[in-house]
Amino acid sequence: MSGIKKLTLHDHHEIRGAKFTSFAGWNMPVSYGSSLNEHLAVRQSVGLFDVSHMGEIDVTGAQAEEFLNFALTNDLRRCNIGQAQYSLLCMENGGTVDDLIVYRRETDKFLLCVNAANTQTDYEALLDRSVGFDCEVKNLSSKFGQLAIQGPSAETILSSIIGEGLSSLPKMHFCEGNWMGNSSILSRTGYTGEDGFEIYCSQKELVNWVDAFENSQVCSVPWIGLAARDSLRLEAGFPLYGHELSLNISPVQAGLSWAIGWDKTNFVGRDALFEEKTKQPTHRVVHYLADDRRIPREGCQIMDPQSNLAGEVLSGGFSPLLKKPMGSALIKGTNWSCRTDNGWYALLRDNKIPIEIGLPALRGKSPKK
CATH class of the missing domain: 2.40.30.110 (Aminomethyltransferase beta-barrel domains)
Known part of the structure; x- marks a missing residue:
């Protein structure tokens, strides 16, 4: 287990009976009991995931949008402030380096959530591609914790905890606030196929959020491990990098052409992807x-x-x-x-x-x- 990272809440999960496995360089909870029951809890009610292993990359500056439109496949001109957009980081030959979510926090300020195993690779690729653009790229992964509450009851429980209604927040949108003392991001996104929210906060605030969920007046939210996370995403048809996406599997091959901004005249991988789309993969x-x-x-x-x-x-x-x-x-x-x-x-x-x-x-x- 040498070199394997531990979550900030590792001991918390261990006390609650988590079984662990190595995943993307992290020691992650794979289940807390029956992964089948965990899966069904999310489909029928609610479940809580610790996804603090995910990477977060900050991109700011006058040409941040122009840069990201060059570096990524999707078109950020269609993404307004307070909106999230699914996109991909590709090579010139169309192969996939990673898939990710871009959050537009301000006109020239973006947060990227990337896969844990690819965080350093993504960061280095973005740094290389940013040369010549008036923007700054920072790897802030060590500063963020991330939780996901997913399931039909997620909105009711989270609204109760923060004391604010969330029914008007559309999917793939987010809001920011100081609900647990410092600034957090609540995003109506997820990886299960159910309604839900992903919470970005400081590492220190994770405990506060967890305490609120475990002692919710609506219901105590059960923890969900990696095994159920994988079966949930597979049922929903969501790709897992290294499986449905890879350096050898392009977004076009993966059925993700909708996440490519074909109207953009220049982005990394455009020519190869357009040829593949035209000639059939x-x-x-x-x-x-x-x-x-x-x-x-x-x-x-x-x-x-x-x-x-x-x-x-x-x-x-x-x-x-x-x-x-x-x-x-x-x-x-x-x-x-x-x-x-x-x-x-x-x-x-x-x-x-x-x-x-x-x-x-x-x-x-x-x-x-």
């Missing part, structure tokens, strides 16, 4: 459900109805919502048109596991046309 990310009790895991081969190798599993798990195995896979672009045909299967130790390619579990089984 060589590979595509798909989601599937398995008609079996066994779960095809990452790396399992995906076979088309003619028993030809079509791709491989990227993420595999169990959907508590549908009570069956689910997953994502990268298949050849030539197989895209026949993805809705019957007869697809995954190979699991030479066993054929029937699968049906379609929408992610949370959104139904009918495939996109």
Whole structure:
């Protein structure tokens, strides 16, 4: 465990029965009991996540917007103050360095939330790309703590804690205030497919927020670990970097063309991504459900109805919502048109596991046309 970072609230989680695992260089709670029950708690009511391992990068200056529009795929001209925008950091060849959320705090002040494993890589890439722009890029990850409250009851509980209504705050928007003594950011965003909020605060204020959630007058909010976080995001069809996105899997292949500002004339990766979009990608990310009790895991081969190798599993798990195995896979672009045909299967130790390619579990089984 040498070199593995610990969360500020590590001891707090340990006291509450957390089991830990190494993830993205951090010792993270994987569960506090039954990960199935944790998953269902978020779908049916509410759950609390400690996501303080995530990275935060600050970008400020007169040309901050111009710089980020060059460095990232999405178009920040469509993002107003108080709004959040999903975007991607790509290489010139279109490969994905990371996916992230950009928060526009002021006209020339932005906060980026990046994946923990990629924080330093993202920071260095942004520094390199900022040369020639009138802006400053700072890695503030060590100064931030982050919690996420997710589920149908999230708004009611958080509103009760801060003494303010949040019903008028739209999704992908945020507000700032001094609810726990110092400035915090409350963002109506999440990684579960449910309504919810992500809270950015100082490391010292984490304890205050946690105490408020655990002693909420509405209900005590249960902790949720990484295992349920992964099954929740997979049901919702959200990508996990290193699986549905990577240096070898572009946003176009991952079905994220909506997060690319095609009207922008110049951004890193534009030419490669535009060519891929125009000529159709060589590979595509798909989601599937398995008609079996066994779960095809990452790396399992995906076979088309003619028993030809079509791709491989990227993420595999169990959907508590549908009570069956689910997953994502990268298949050849030539197989895209026949993805809705019957007869697809995954190979699991030479066993054929029937699968049906379609929408992610949370959104139904009918495939996109």
